[in-house]
Amino acid sequence: MINKLIDKIQKTGAPIVVGLDPMMKFVPDHIKKLAFESKGENLEGAAEAIWLYNKQIIDKTYDLIPAVKPQIAMYEQFGIPGLIAFKKTVDYCKEKDLVVIGDIKRGDIGSTSAAYATAHLGKVQVGDNLCAGFDEDFVTVNPYLGTDGVQPFIDVCKEEKKGIFILVKTSNPSSGEFQDRLIDGKPLYEHVGEKVAAWGEQLMGDHGYSYVGAVVGATYPEQGKVLRQVMPKSFILVPGYGAQGASGKDLIHFFDDNRLGAIVNSSRGIIAAYQNEKYSKFGALNFADASRQAVIDMITDIDQAFASVGK
Amino acid sequence: MINKLIDKIQKTGAPIVVGLDPMMKFVPDHIKKLAFESKGENLEGAAEAIWLYNKQIIDKTYDLIPAVKPQIAMYEQFGIPGLIAFKKTVDYCKEKDLVVIGDIKRGDIGSTSAAYATAHLGKVQVGDNLCAGFDEDFVTVNPYLGTDGVQPFIDVCKEEKKGIFILVKTSNPSSGEFQDRLIDGKPLYEHVGEKVAAWGEQLMGDHGYSYVGAVVGATYPEQGKVLRQVMPKSFILVPGYGAQGASGKDLIHFFDDNRLGAIVNSSRGIIAAYQNEKYSKFGALNFADASRQAVIDMITDIDQAFASVGK
Numbered sequence: 001m002i003n004k005l006i007d008k009i010q011k012t013g014a015p016i017v018v019g020l021d022p023m024m025k026f027v028p029d030h031i032k033k034l035a036f037e038s039k040g041e042n043l044e045g046a047a048e049a050i051w052l053y054n055k056q057i058i059d060k061t062y063d064l065i066p067a068v069k070p071q072i073a074m075y076e077q078f079g080i081p082g083l084i085a086f087k088k089t090v091d092y093c094k095e096k097d098l099v100v101i102g103d104i105k106r107g108d109i110g111s112t113s114a115a116y117a118t119a120h121l122g123k124v125q126v127g128d129n130l131c132a133g134f135d136e137d138f139v140t141v142n143p144y145l146g147t148d149g150v151q152p153f154i155d156v157c158k159e160e161k162k163g164i165f166i167l168v169k170t171s172n173p174s175s176g177e178f179q180d181r182l183i184d185g186k187p188l189y190e191h192v193g194e195k196v197a198a199w200g201e202q203l204m205g206d207h208g209y210s211y212v213g214a215v216v217g218a219t220y221p222e223q224g225k226v227l228r229q230v231m232p233k234s235f236i237l238v239p240g241y242g243a244q245g246a247s248g249k250d251l252i253h254f255f256d257d258n259r260l261g262a263i264v265n266s267s268r269g270i271i272a273a274y275q276n277e278k279y280s281k282f283g284a285l286n287f288a289d290a291s292r293q294a295v296i297d298m299i300t301d302i303d304q305a306f307a308s309v310g311k
Numbered sequence: 312m313i314n315k316l317i318d319k320i321q322k323t324g325a326p327i328v329v330g331l332d333p334m335m336k337f338v339p340d341h342i343k344k345l346a347f348e349s350k351g352e353n354l355e356g357a358a359e360a361i362w363l364y365n366k367q368i369i370d371k372t373y374d375l376i377p378a379v380k381p382q383i384a385m386y387e388q389f390g391i392p393g394l395i396a397f398k399k400t401v402d403y404c405k406e407k408d409l410v411v412i413g414d415i416k417r418g419d420i421g422s423t424s425a426a427y428a429t430a431h432l433g434k435v436q437v438g439d440n441l442c443a444g445f446d447e448d449f450v451t452v453n454p455y456l457g458t459d460g461v462q463p464f465i466d467v468c469k470e471e472k473k474g475i476f477i478l479v480k481t482s483n484p485s486s487g488e489f490q491d492r493l494i495d496g497k498p499l500y501e502h503v504g505e506k507v508a509a510w511g512e513q514l515m516g517d518h519g520y521s522y523v524g525a526v527v528g529a530t531y532p533e534q535g536k537v538l539r540q541v542m543p544k545s546f547i548l549v550p551g552y553g554a555q556g557a558s559g560k561d562l563i564h565f566f567d568d569n570r571l572g573a574i575v576n577s578s579r580g581i582i583a584a585y586q587n588e589k590y591s592k593f594g595a596l597n598f599a600d601a602s603r604q605a606v607i608d609m610i611t612d613i614d615q616a617f618a619s620v621g622k
Contacts, residue, residue: 023422046437074423078442079398079443080444083391087391107453108382108416112382112385119389126357127343131357133354142418144478146486173459174459178457179457181499188499191492
């Protein structure tokens with residue numbers, strides 16, 4: 001799946017991923033009205049609203065981008081109906097040949113991590129049949145429990161030719177509270193990065209990058225520079241672009257000289273673009289056209305950042 | 312909810328929690344047959360099997376115990392039908408007046424943690440209505456992202472009078488890989504423990520314990536001793552008893568002198584007791600009676616451990 005991701009990045013020229021993180025405040029009123037009329041002002045109605053909203057954004061952007069990253073929490077908050085909308089979104093994106101990165105940040109002790117890996121990347125044995133639960137292409141994983149929490153994900157990746165991105169340095173303001181603390185003279189995130197590099201050796205793709213990647217926030221470009229060296233074969237999923245404050249110039253050190261090695265996520269900057277002054281001319285009715293324009297502008301921004309350093 | 316948990320621990324004399332972590336290999340054949348006949352050998356059939364299995368165990372143990380801890384991964388592996396079985400289990404346990412600790416180990420950046428907190432402890436606004444997603448009483452939380460990943464859970468706890476248990480030192484063999492690394496002369500888990508203590512000050516219950524608790528593995532009794540001092544007002548959820556290797560004597564330092572301050576989890580040691588040589592006389596048909604006996608034996612084991620040190 002890392003091969004497919006890289007092929008699609010090269011084909012689209014867009015090292016970006018659209019974060020499908022639908023909050024109700026992003027969903028235009030006309031979509032909510034439609035959904036509530038058919039399903040009610042309840043969890044089912046909310047789930048229908050986010051599904052209709054997602055579908056239009058996917059329809060207007062899938063040809064420009066290699067991948068999407070639905071954040072499962074935004075669906076989970078609507079209970080079972082929300083998770084049904086998550087699964088519909090995953091399936092629909094795969095129909096559109098997009099690579100789907102499930103942003104689930106799971107991680108637990110061995111047998112429990114194995115269950116999560118099965119849930120999201122693998123297949124579970126039921127009687128004589130093998131059944132898939134959510135069936136994403138990649139998922140994000142929390143490393144706090146150490147190797148025996150991570151290895152079950154890698155085992156399923158080997159079997160299914162899928163991948164993971166392990167949290168190394170997250171994009172949020174207080175990520176440094178534990179992740180930046182010095183251990184033997186190096187911050188914790190570097191130690192985690194070294195482990196990611198070692199775990200990744202087990203499962204290499206065709207383009208010199210491993211199926212085992214890392215999450216490093218765009219909001220910490222200096223740390224990204226170091227981590228790019230610490231994990232030379234790990235693809236980096238980079239959140240924090242746009243709404244969280246980072247721009248193209250913060251990103252260049254995450255990439256190698258072939259414009260590979262990283263994929264940059266933007267969520268609300270794209271899916272809620274119509275609420276941004278810059279794209280207000282589209283209006284709420286054409287929210288998905290605003291998203292398309294925001295994707296085009298993000299690709300241009302990153303292109304210009306590459307060009308400015310001759311990459 | 313910490314008040315209810317403590318009241319129920321005192322009433323039952325059982326500082327224990329039954330981990331409802333149903334793996335298919337634990338479910339007796341007669342239950343699987345029943346479920347597959349009604350729903351098929353698919354995710355729906357598997358979900359029906361684990362629900363029927365859970366229900367009998369709950370029916371045979373609920374009067375002896377204060378709380379249950381369903382591990383959501385074991386349901387999530389069966390996709391949407393599995394999560395429906397999770398929700399049915401949560402609701403049924405609450406009907407039986409059990410305190411429900413959702414073992415979800417979620418944790419993300421601010422707005423995403425807020426969505427998880429809403430999903431599992433709070434209510435989400437849909438149009439004019441407030442709707443609950445999963446509605447557990449407590450959940451477990453991963454601290455790797457720092458304060459802004461944890462605070463949204465605490466905010467929802469304040470509103471709903473619910474609680475969390477934050478991963479401090481987990482029970483698995485490789486938990487030390489990051490958690491034991493020394494920072495300023497102290498292991499990471501102690502730094503996390505100090506944060507848990509500080510976070511907990513915001514939200515104190517009636518018995519001197521906070522709504523903000525910690526997870527510390529029974530498999531690390533020495534660390535438990537230290538952490539009991541570091542977090543004097545944090546209730547400790549202690550996994551690792553039984554199948555993972557810890558016994559009553561490993562637990563005493565997790566408790567205060569009133570036999571409070573901790574709640575010990577056992578999962579397969581109770582729910583799959585009938586598969587253990589010690590309880591084989593019950594047979595698979597009476598698996599839930601074996602679970603009841605295992606609960607009684609666990610209470611006795613912990614009682615004896617208290618008695619041996621005069622607690």
